[in-house]
Amino acid sequence: MYEEKLIIPRPTIVDRQFTKPLLCGPGPCDIWPSVAEALSKPVLSPLCDELFDVMDDIRAGLQYVFQTKSKLVLAISGSGHSGMETVISNIVGPNETILICCRGIWDDRALEMSKRYGIKTKVHRILFNNTFSLTLIEGILKILRPKALFITHGDSSTGSVQKLEGLGKLCHKYGALLLVDTVVSLASEPFFMDEWGVDGVYSSTQKGLSGPAGISPIAFSERAQEVIKKRNFKPPFYFDIELLAAQWNCFGNTRQYHHTLSPPLLWALRSCLKEVINETLPKVWARHAETTAHFHKRIEQLSLELLIPKPEDRLVTVTTVVLPKGYDYMEFVKYMRNKHNILIFPGLGPTVGKALRIGIMGVNSTIQVADAIADAMADTLIALKKSSL
Amino acid sequence: MYEEKLIIPRPTIVDRQFTKPLLCGPGPCDIWPSVAEALSKPVLSPLCDELFDVMDDIRAGLQYVFQTKSKLVLAISGSGHSGMETVISNIVGPNETILICCRGIWDDRALEMSKRYGIKTKVHRILFNNTFSLTLIEGILKILRPKALFITHGDSSTGSVQKLEGLGKLCHKYGALLLVDTVVSLASEPFFMDEWGVDGVYSSTQKGLSGPAGISPIAFSERAQEVIKKRNFKPPFYFDIELLAAQWNCFGNTRQYHHTLSPPLLWALRSCLKEVINETLPKVWARHAETTAHFHKRIEQLSLELLIPKPEDRLVTVTTVVLPKGYDYMEFVKYMRNKHNILIFPGLGPTVGKALRIGIMGVNSTIQVADAIADAMADTLIALKKSSL
Known part of the structure; x- marks a missing residue:
């Protein structure tokens, strides 16, 4: 009896296929x-x-x-x-x-x-x-x-x-x-x-x-x-x-x-x-510290600069990485997603256009994940150098 | 290195077994x-x-x-x-x-x-x-x-x-x-x-x-x-x-x-x-109306009174039912849960001690659920009459 009173017809909600990315932004990260x-x-x-x-x-x-x-x-x-x-x-x-x-x-x-x-x-x-x-x-x-x-x-x-x-x-x-x-x-x-x-x-x-x-x-x-x-x-x-x-x-x-x-x-x-x-808190803290120390070493091997100058000021969950001159942060983030299905973020607020924000935390805080990101970044640095510099 | 600094030791979180009740309070109801x-x-x-x-x-x-x-x-x-x-x-x-x-x-x-x-x-x-x-x-x-x-x-x-x-x-x-x-x-x-x-x-x-x-x-x-x-x-x-x-x-x-x-x-x-x-809105509305009309008929057959006197004022999702003198609302709710694993609620605010609140909505809005509640209520009325009146 109400059919004729509906001014908004039924919308179509389509199921879209996608492959879940590895979540390595400053959050959310993947769940256990x-x-x-x-x-x-x-x-x-x-x-x-x-x-x-x-x-x-x-x-x-x-x-x-x-x-x-x-x-x-x-x-x-x-x-x-x-x-x-x-x-x-x-x-x-x-x-x-x-x-x-x-x-x-x-x-x-x-x-x-x-x-x-x-x-x-x-x-x-x-x-x-x-x-x-x-x-x-x-x-x-x-x-x-x-x-x-x-x-x-x-x-x-x-x-x-x-x-x-x-x-x-x-x-x-x-x-x-x-x-x-x-x-x-x-x-x-x-x-x-x-x-x-x-x-x-x-x-x-x-x-x-x-x-x-x-x-x-x-x-x-x-x-x-x-x-x-x-x-x-x-x-x-x-x-x-x-x-x-x-x-x-x-x-x-x-x-x-x-x-x-x-x-x-x-x-x-x-x-x-x-x-x-x-796992216990001390082990959780130690795991995060280790993973990120390993990641920072990999970043330095790529000749990339960390935004936070003093090592003791660097957060174990989110790393801010400065790209060499000529790279575009948004483009870098997009390539990481499209080619490697890894989601990292560009800067936000004071770091817009100044750094990438890469989160390695919770279930993702492992050497394997840190290496996967670093490997993908190495590839992205090369790929975007060719195309944009 | 942090072990000795922990003033709160690890708590124990035990998994407890239970059988999910049928949720027939005024919400939440069961999910699709x-x-x-x-x-x-x-x-x-x-x-x-x-x-x-x-x-x-x-x-x-x-x-x-x-x-x-x-x-x-x-x-x-x-x-x-x-x-x-x-x-x-x-x-x-x-x-x-x-x-x-x-x-x-x-x-x-x-x-x-x-x-x-x-x-x-x-x-x-x-x-x-x-x-x-x-x-x-x-x-x-x-x-x-x-x-x-x-x-x-x-x-x-x-x-x-x-x-x-x-x-x-x-x-x-x-x-x-x-x-x-x-x-x-x-x-x-x-x-x-x-x-x-x-x-x-x-x-x-x-x-x-x-x-x-x-x-x-x-x-x-x-x-x-x-x-x-x-x-x-x-x-x-x-x-x-x-x-x-x-x-x-x-x-x-x-x-x-x-x-x-x-x-x-x-x-x-x-x-x-x-x-x-x-399902379409008109069918969703009709289903709720039908289920609750059926439930109200069952309630009246149990000689129970509905709290809302005018039929046109009665909500299709939540029904308020008055128990005969001598019944305790909390006891009734508890018996329904313990014996029948159906969760209904007592009154709240203006209806405390005046009515049961029974919700039949969403996925639960079916004749089967309405009958299950009414059957359980019939049993509870008898059981609690014997013990408390």
Whole structure:
């Protein structure tokens, strides 16, 4: 009876054939076989004990990967950016001050997000291929006394890793909370939330954890919990960590409905965490360090330059590589995909036109993958030299 | 070298055995076999043409299920609640007025969300087992002249469906935009976005679409687009529809990165839409109507009362059933799960202790499923009568 009322006819959705590329951009990377399997586990309802068990497993696994005893640990239903919104909007309120350490595009996003909440923003910007000096930061904290400091641990737009040891202590000395983005560093670079005095941290699943995007691990310290309890503002409902904590039963005896969780993503994240737990964090960190050291050696053998000058500033998950003069970054990326079916990325934000961004992480962090990329790059260098120089 | 620094030892994540229940709560319901298959399709990167194709397929499918020619149609990376945040925060700004028609808990959530954005909220509340009269609404619109009116089409906390035909015209007459929640009605109840003058609408995937939660369909009318262009406030970054439209290429020639989409959820949503397109909307609507009519007949044969008195107010996806005096709702739900492995829900919000909430939708909307639930309920009525009365 409704046929004649349809103003939009049925569209045609065609199945297209393609061969999955090897994902070696700054993320997403490929997923563990166990995670692919986990994605097809039964959908469960938010009222099932079975789903509560999965959530409890995830919280225990996240306490391990973040290395924190804090109970306020859970996963946000959204991408890494939703973790960023959650960390900022729960800690800093309108007219309060956040100090943002800017070296890549994620910091600029944190800046943009903060402004939208009416937060007063102060920026400490450095050159994109550098990392921050704690001494300099201390000088700024002393003067500004912000409510919080935001910093990115691993920066996938530049390929650098920021030393965090000692920063929490500094922040606390001047009354600030330390908020950290670990989207591209968690389960790849060593990270110690409690020891380093990190107060709010979020990550994503499609990088070191080798899972699908869409669910974002997050944790707040006890210090942050105190601040949250006393705050006189409210974050958006979707990101309210107090309501989320009640849904995730963080403090015991609450399974209060907040929103409908995605069972496939919960199963997948649980499976990612099992992979890390089985391998152990120190071995995961060592594997990433080894693979990337090997890759960097191969890059140097190709006479290519790494964008980040100091070896200790180089991120183990994402490598930024400078091409010789005359090469076009987009063309290079396209050739790698078309000829070798390897997906790498061009620069983003401060590195546009300055570097390739090559990610080797999670299940892909092996000597074989590193060699496959380096071999393909060697071929691409020759092929594009002939055609374009 | 890091072993000794780990303060959190490896937790044990045990695999537990269970038999998946038949999901007959107000959502999530079971997923199509094709959707389970789609979830394990390859993870693709946000820079792949293959992922762009999937996104284009989704937009075309959503234009069909929403029945809209509007180009501003896409999917939010989050649960239905993130769709609610997006619709409200993009249209109504601080100190502007929203009129919320309240009959169930989702309207109360919209109210809570709106307050957090500094929006002036006005509530038009009716009895939970009723629906709204357009004449009454007109009277309020005339006086209040709000920026927007928020209403829930299908309400899963009460089991009622709101007539929307004519409401858009009324809203526009008084300068208001019409915002509609179709979380539990889309692809089950007839819905005509353009014809009904709906300006902002969101849904979810785990109800009529029979997919996994975690990605939320959304659409804005051209009228809403004009308002968005002229607004003098900004929504949270994660929910900014202008940035999302640029990522989803809504207006052509933009594939601008906003956040990392979840490939399994994109594949799954595409697959849900294919199911609806193949069956056609009129047949999907008719199937839901038939199944639920059959179920209601079975319920009446059990001498049980339906909570919603007027047949035309009863939602086809979620049925609210009143138990005879002496029965405990939680006990009833538990027995249905333990004895029959069928998951139904107790009341929520206004229906706590007043009704069972039974969902028959998507892939589950069949006479077989309706009979299975009714048979199990008949058994439960007898079993619990013996033990508790």
